[in-house]
Amino acid sequence: MTSYVLKRLLYGMLTLLVLATVVFFLMKSIPGSPFELEDKIFPQEYIDNLNAKYGLDQPIYVQYFNYMKNALTGNFDNSMVMTGMSVTYIIGRSFPASLKLGLCAFFFSLIVGVALGTAGALSKSKKFNYVISVITSLGISVPNFFVAMLLMILLGVKIPVLPIVGLKTPLHYILPTLALSFNPISMICRLTRNSLRDVLSQDYIVLARSKGTSERRIVLKHCLKNAFLPVLTYSGPQFSALITGSFVIESLFSIPGIGYEFVSSVSGRDYTLIMGLAVFLGVIVILINLLTDILSAILSPQIKLEK
Amino acid sequence: MLLEVNHLSTEFKTDMGSVQAVRDVSFTLNSGEVLGIVGESGCGKSAMMRSILGLLSENGQVTGGSIVFDGQEIGRTAFSSEKEYTHKMNTLRGSQIGMVFQDPMTFLNPSLTIGAQIEETILNHNRISRQQAAARALELLKMVGIHDPEQRLKQYPFQLSGGMRQRIIIAIAIANEPKLIIADEPTTALDVTVQAQVLNILKDVCARLKTSIIFITHDLGIIAELADRVAVMYAGKIVEYGQVDEIFYHPQHPYTWGLLQSIPQVNGENKELYAIPGNPPDLHTPPVGDAFYPRNPYALNIDAVLQPPFFKVTNTHYAATWLLDPRAPKVDVPEDIRERYAKWKKHY
Ligand SMILES: Nc1ncnc2c1ncn2[C@@H]1O[C@H](COP(=O)(O)OP(=O)(O)OP(=O)(O)O)[C@@H](O)[C@H]1O
Ligand SMILES: [Mg+2]
Numbered sequence: 001m002t003s004y005v006l007k008r009l010l011y012g013m014l015t016l017l018v019l020a021t022v023v024f025f026l027m028k029s030i031p032g033s034p035f036e037l038e039d040k041i042f043p044q045e046y047i048d049n050l051n052a053k054y055g056l057d058q059p060i061y062v063q064y065f066n067y068m069k070n071a072l073t074g075n076f077d078n079s080m081v082m083t084g085m086s087v088t089y090i091i092g093r094s095f096p097a098s099l100k101l102g103l104c105a106f107f108f109s110l111i112v113g114v115a116l117g118t119a120g121a122l123s124k125s126k127k128f129n130y131v132i133s134v135i136t137s138l139g140i141s142v143p144n145f146f147v148a149m150l151l152m153i154l155l156g157v158k159i160p161v162l163p164i165v166g167l168k169t170p171l172h173y174i175l176p177t178l179a180l181s182f183n184p185i186s187m188i189c190r191l192t193r194n195s196l197r198d199v200l201s202q203d204y205i206v207l208a209r210s211k212g213t214s215e216r217r218i219v220l221k222h223c224l225k226n227a228f229l230p231v232l233t234y235s236g237p238q239f240s241a242l243i244t245g246s247f248v249i250e251s252l253f254s255i256p257g258i259g260y261e262f263v264s265s266v267s268g269r270d271y272t273l274i275m276g277l278a279v280f281l282g283v284i285v286i287l288i289n290l291l292t293d294i295l296s297a298i299l300s301p302q303i304k305l306e307k
Numbered sequence: 308m309l310l311e312v313n314h315l316s317t318e319f320k321t322d323m324g325s326v327q328a329v330r331d332v333s334f335t336l337n338s339g340e341v342l343g344i345v346g347e348s349g350c351g352k353s354a355m356m357r358s359i360l361g362l363l364s365e366n367g368q369v370t371g372g373s374i375v376f377d378g379q380e381i382g383r384t385a386f387s388s389e390k391e392y393t394h395k396m397n398t399l400r401g402s403q404i405g406m407v408f409q410d411p412m413t414f415l416n417p418s419l420t421i422g423a424q425i426e427e428t429i430l431n432h433n434r435i436s437r438q439q440a441a442a443r444a445l446e447l448l449k450m451v452g453i454h455d456p457e458q459r460l461k462q463y464p465f466q467l468s469g470g471m472r473q474r475i476i477i478a479i480a481i482a483n484e485p486k487l488i489i490a491d492e493p494t495t496a497l498d499v500t501v502q503a504q505v506l507n508i509l510k511d512v513c514a515r516l517k518t519s520i521i522f523i524t525h526d527l528g529i530i531a532e533l534a535d536r537v538a539v540m541y542a543g544k545i546v547e548y549g550q551v552d553e554i555f556y557h558p559q560h561p562y563t564w565g566l567l568q569s570i571p572q573v574n575g576e577n578k579e580l581y582a583i584p585g586n587p588p589d590l591h592t593p594p595v596g597d598a599f600y601p602r603n604p605y606a607l608n609i610d611a612v613l614q615p616p617f618f619k620v621t622n623t624h625y626a627a628t629w630l631l632d633p634r635a636p637k638v639d640v641p642e643d644i645r646e647r648y649a650k651w652k653k654h655y
Binding site for chain 1: 309360362364393396397398399400401402404406408410413414415417418419427428431432452464465476478479485
């Protein structure tokens, strides 16, 4: 198990290296620079000075090695656009909002999705399962900004019962959480239902029944653990996606989160901030993937017992 | 009498209509007896046994008949609700009736330890502590000849060979010393070398506990060795039943002849292995007459239109074939079957 974790950790670091490289070259391939924006016209010497200060006048491979060195040591320069603000400061300012909202959305999705999926798999009612299928199909195909706008219009404007700007009070979390959750709830519900149905039709369930095991115990003891694996495999990446912020939802609800920050850093060609955020988000995603793999291993004895 | 099954019918709903897997089957089983059930793949052996325990898959349903076990009616139709039925069955499953399944690779839960899976059946039916159940599980593993049982209890199914897993399944089936064990092709999925060991263990343990067995197989060799009585199944029906000697040396149904002729001969010279020509009928639309009619070299015209009733051969031996009707023409029994008849005569 330990060597398994170490191996995954090594892969994670390699992935991070590749990610940072790809981000660097992608970033460089977008035309424009942090100091040449349409509305801000600076004198040429001023721009040259700034380029020199941030090393942008160096050949591209030198810039690459500098960036990689900074990325790997976690030592990022200040933002190129927001003068005087360090990348760490910007992350510290924007990440908590995204994290809190993401956690709400994730756990809400997981609980509702697993509960609905389990109910669907155990229910013999065709109607109930039909309703679930229709709702989850919608949830999977409708984009979340549409859900968000619908919710805002219905519950924020037409019948103004819930706030739609910012994240000041717990009430503020409800609408963005719902908007973020509809899709993952649908996915988790379907995964749970299908995989639980699949497990229920396995031979070992027949053997468990032949021992006189109660239906309740069959579900709790024999099914859930096995049925949860596909759900876990999906939930890990979904968890990272949710806590790393959604630009669309954060913009719609005016939440100063990291998703919003990331997109504005790209449109502002804020190279240091882009690299910093990319590496930060990359580390989160990789760590959570690792955690997911470890959890899956714990759930399945075959992996757990491998040396 | 331990078990009495009357006019049992079972069907499975499929996309193409319903499959009549078991069609009006009746048989009895005495205490301490071993009943062998033989028949080709798909003839409804498993469906019949699972119907008795209510272990059919979701789309399966018992559509008629009664099942009396140990003096109590346990057919689904005798209960007013599914819940009541399940509750009653759960007191019998694993305690009064144990089941051994065909494929040891898929019938154990991959994510529970061997110990947990054996202890479960013990704890389902006895008010004892987990420690006591664990001690009993250990005893059971020794009983089915597992080496290093303490170690095995902590292991998962994937760490055990097929033969060992089948022993575990036998241990589970006998854990509460049931009156009846239903063994559904317990050796089919095993290596030939392991088959005999597993079979002997099942035989010994059941003899020791005086357990009755219903043994399903398509291996007539095993039946000859193990069974007291035999029922031959074809296309969802029992077509012939009797004492094991009666079925082996004095068979009456052309299907039984075919089965006996297709046993590989150990001593005989390298004869081409015989197989009954053709395929069993599609049970979505069961035939009107004798289901074996299209494959039967001895078929009579009446076989196409009317199902034969059981004709009595002896007090214990019955066969459902029109050949036994007094009006039927005398047929030339195949040579190997005539040899069998001759052996039978010498015997008695
Ligand atoms: N779950 C199911 N759904 C639909 N049809 C089924 C199902 N289970 C069995 N059947 C059908 O019912 C018939 C009897 O099947 P059964 O499994 O009882 O045969 P069997 O005699 O046990 O065969 P085998 O020797 O292969 O185990 C077959 O025609 C089979 O196709
Ligand atoms: Mg079968």
